[in-house]
Amino acid sequence: MADLGALFxxxxxxxxMPLTYFLGLxxxxxxxxxxxxxxxLGAAMTVVMGVTIPLNQVIYTAVLAPGAWAWLGMPDVDLSYLSLVTFIGVIAASVQLLEMALDRYLPAVYAxxxxxxxxxxxxxxxLGGNLFMVERHYSLPEAAVYGVGSGLGFAIAVVMLGAIRARLVYADLPAGLRGLGIAFLLAGMMSLGFSSFAQMAAS
Structure with a gap:
């Protein structure tokens, strides 16, 4: 349990994801x-990553991984080359279901x-979270915790950036920093702040 907490x-x-690996920018x-x-967006990312990463872990372990077909007498079968296509298909289906649910129950958020x-x-x-899951050989509980944690991390980062940008709407910024200019600057500063967690974890 402590290991799962540390993984989370x-x-x-x-x-x-966005501030350490610069994925999903x-x-x-x-x-x-x-x-x-x-x-x-943060809620959508948390739901999609929390669902797709453990689901793809089950699919990869049971069907695609080397030796997954050993129980059928085919230990040499290796379908891991299909991982990328399979993961994208699962992600696409999950996003489609989320899109339908938002359109039906939360049309304002959908719009x-x-x-x-x-x-x-x-x-x-x-996709990066799903590939990290395979590379690190996560078990199903680890994949579930990692999926929710990665999505929540993305949510925290994007909500923080959104709150700061909302406060800066009325700020007297130089012309060159308005819009995406200040967004990139803020993202870089937040990335430096989050890098301190990596230093703490390494020490």
Whole structure:
């Protein structure tokens, strides 16, 4: 249990997807202009990563991994080369279900995403989390904790950035820093702050 807790904190803070690995910066920057949209994106990322990473762990372990077919007398079968296609398919299906649910029950949130909600299908942070799961040989409980932690870490980062950008709307910024300029600067400063967690974990 302690190991799962440490893995959760590591996924949230030490290995934060947008601020440590710089994955998913397209939606991270585009949908952080308004706090409400940022909260919606964070919740969507948490749901999608919390579902797809453990689900893909089961699929990979039971079907795709080398030796997964040994119980059928085919120990040499290795379908791991299909991992990327399979993971993207699972992610696409999960995003489609989320999109349908938001459109049905939360139309205002659905409208605020615009074209960026379908783009979660090819969101590199989500795919990266699934690939990290395979590379690190996570068990199913570890994959579930890592998925929720990674999504929550993304949510914390994008909500923080959204809140700061909302406060800076009325600030007298130099012309060159308005819009994406200040967003990149803020993201860089937040990244430096989150890098301190990695130093703490290493010490």
């Amino acid at each position: 904190l590591q996924a949230v803070f030490v290995e934060n 397209c939606t991270f920057l585009a949908l952080s202009r308004k706090p409400g949209t940022a909260v919606g 605020s995403f615009g074209v960026f909600l379908p783009l979660l299908t090819i969101q590199c942070a989500i």
